[in-house]
Amino acid sequence: MPDTAWDLVTARTADLRALQGAITLLSWDQETYLPPKGAEARGEQLAALQGLYHEKLTTPELGDLIARAEQDPLTPALSPAGGEGAWQAALRALRFERERAVRVPDRLVRELAKLQSESLVAWREARAQSRFERFAPFLARLLTLRREQADALCAPPGGERYDALLEGYEEGMRVARLEPLFKRLTGWLAPLVARLAGAAQPPDPLAGQRFDVEQQWQLTLEVLQVMGFDGEAGRQDRSIHPFSLGVDPGDVRLTTRLSEKLPLSALFSTLHEGGHGLYEQGLPAEHRRTFLCQGASFGLHESQSRLWENLVGRSLPFWRYLLPRFQARFPQASGAGLTAFHRAANRVERSLIRVEADEVTYNLHIVLRFELELGLMRGNLAVADLPQAWNDGMERLLGVRPARDAEGVLQDIHWATGDLGYFPTYTLGNLYAASLFAAARRALPALDDDLAAGRLLPLREWLREHVHRHGRALPAEEIVRRATGRGLQDDDFRSYLETKYGALAP
């Protein structure tokens, strides 16, 4: 029997997915084991694979095959995932990726790639010197190209270009939804921060001590095992910046960073990347040859890391489990009690730096970036005025003002790589995490006891069933809606913070 259109589409998608897997592995190696002198060749290998991926995705034959498969009565129903035929979802995801790739002219793709490399170099220098004007011309050019890209991606003429960028990270998300949501969030978050950060901070029981990094490493591995991260389907290594990458549900790579003075840093980093990793391991492996075997969105992915890092990892019940294990490895910490540790893991401070921010203040850092990006894309804000706008925004939202660009507008890598539209996914992750955790708590009445006993598998199973196994068969918000009964909202996050920090109030 000749191959059906669906067979032919699937064979091509399998090649695309294999290329993605290869790109992921080469990227992992680049940050872990690549010898320094291999960097130039690695750049060329990645560029070649990405070029091949783009070529294979945009070839007109694939477009024809997708159209034929969509109409073909022979296209078989895959096993249903989430109430709709998985093959329909697989075709839709493929069409979505393909159409975005096709719409942007090759010239623009190449210009953006080139400019991003140059901008990254300029940003590193600018940050080192704390001189925004060194970076400004690159950002201005990036904005021009990203606007052009947004237009190519068919934002309606005169419409919201930022939507086209959002779509690259969070399918279906729109400025029209984010703006009121972030406004509401800020409305209650800013006063909460003012109250919590204004109070006296508890002393850090670990300050000034050193913690053997090999013991830290062993403890992070123990935590991964307790979380139910499958050591036969993934591994943890060390890198300068922690990250996680899924080559395949059977091959998930995590990294962490160990610092002698900051033992909690490695722990929370492992919980965070482990959360991403559980999502990747829980994706539907039977669909690995299609685009269904991917996270549903960056926001939903981030919800998994935040859930494990913050809602589990910084909770009092989990510290009941963790503290004796921590103290067994680090006798120098045996003097401090559970409350002191729990407070140390949950200090609220008006920090200048996003990546060091606690879970209360964190979203205000995101709101600021969203406002500024929107202004830049809409043309309401000039690049030259960005540092001033940044500092004013920090003062308004967080009550602190950076003294130097390096601690302000130059702190994040995202704009240097052209990733405008990415930041909101962090807050979506926080909001989704709170909703999912609240729903898990309703479904698992013994959750706190489980956490305190180190029984994390019921929670992992709940997430696997309600989030991970869907892969990309449903939109992120629909997955959350089915899991929690509600779509995107900030109520659960607010309840979570108010309950937790009410109990923590000194």
Next chain:
Amino acid sequence: MPDTAWDLVTARTADLRALQGAITLLSWDQETYLPPKGAEARGEQLAALQGLYHEKLTTPELGDLIARAEQDPLTPALSPAGGEGAWQAALRALRFERERAVRVPDRLVRELAKLQSESLVAWREARAQSRFERFAPFLARLLTLRREQADALCAPPGGERYDALLEGYEEGMRVARLEPLFKRLTGWLAPLVARLAGAAQPPDPLAGQRFDVEQQWQLTLEVLQVMGFDGEAGRQDRSIHPFSLGVDPGDVRLTTRLSEKLPLSALFSTLHEGGHGLYEQGLPAEHRRTFLCQGASFGLHESQSRLWENLVGRSLPFWRYLLPRFQARFPQASGAGLTAFHRAANRVERSLIRVEADEVTYNLHIVLRFELELGLMRGNLAVADLPQAWNDGMERLLGVRPARDAEGVLQDIHWATGDLGYFPTYTLGNLYAASLFAAARRALPALDDDLAAGRLLPLREWLREHVHRHGRALPAEEIVRRATGRGLQDDDFRSYLETKYGALAP
């Protein structure tokens, strides 16, 4: 100015080379860090990349571009390497690879790949049960396909099909040269083995002791550093079977295997793979985007590993350097002296197993395999008669007869993967290594003193200058001829063995 044909060829070759690099890295990871459950996806990733490589290599447009570039007056001369324009050599290597790939029909490529996977499984089972008849039908089918492939590769009708297979590993090598060479070699080697293996063997000073594997690991790293293996352009990891792979001259991956009871095994394995690694690091990186940045042949590659493992690593001068370092790490070995160690590293035994054979008997194992492969390809030898022919050959050449197929005809993986024509490159490597080392000794009068002092860089530089830097710009034998004044012969190897084992005679 529009791109010249040469520019266009180079861009495509750069993509092919990048794909090769990616395939190499994925293969390395498969044997070092891949989680077990990632194996299925890794197989698919490698198959997809190999398919893309084949597709990009055989596309007719590339054939047209090569033909145009060869005629195009605009094709620029690259920096000359080895007396001929490097661009000519690059085009010739590309054309060579492309024509071999084009000539074999896709159907046959796929059938061979499928059969090789199945044969490997059957061979593993057959070997475990020591039952050749389990493997025989697979070998018979492999032979049929390899004959078909040889015919497609244009062996003249009625000509020597084995030549077409040899050509895949050793460009330009022919049965008509190997047969008399191997006959001559056997003529003096068999009596030498009879004499040496018949003598009483010295006791092994390390027998029955245990050697800390972490100390072994540190010693192998020390040896790599002394050899001049650039740690910024490569790394060593652990794997079940030692191997070496060059992703790029700046990214060379070695592995070794550590065994508590066999400390010399890790040492010699590191010297062996390190020799391969130095070749890869010494390839002309400025040509990395072409096929020039590759070893000239499998035989020449093997000469580099054998040279470091045997001619350096098992020499008395080098043991003068190594022994105190070995004994510093392993005090339990401090009782034995230099002579005892040197003898232990150079025991000659009539072994049944090729991979355990010493450097004297080793080539007789190869001669046997060459004779049998030739018989199989020519149709003079039936698969069913192979075990008997093997055992008879072992008795004739080495004076020992396997009692079981697992220790005889089933011992090597090569036939299971269809790699007929590969074995002779091991002996070519041994012969080339002896010639190159003799020439290096003439050029470096202080060589023995250098080895005894751990000064290995002069030797590495000589090899880099006379072998490595040529890459694939010249045929392997031509590289050896320019380096030593003579082409392929067995005189240097004979002198080496006779001198060494004359001095060693008890």
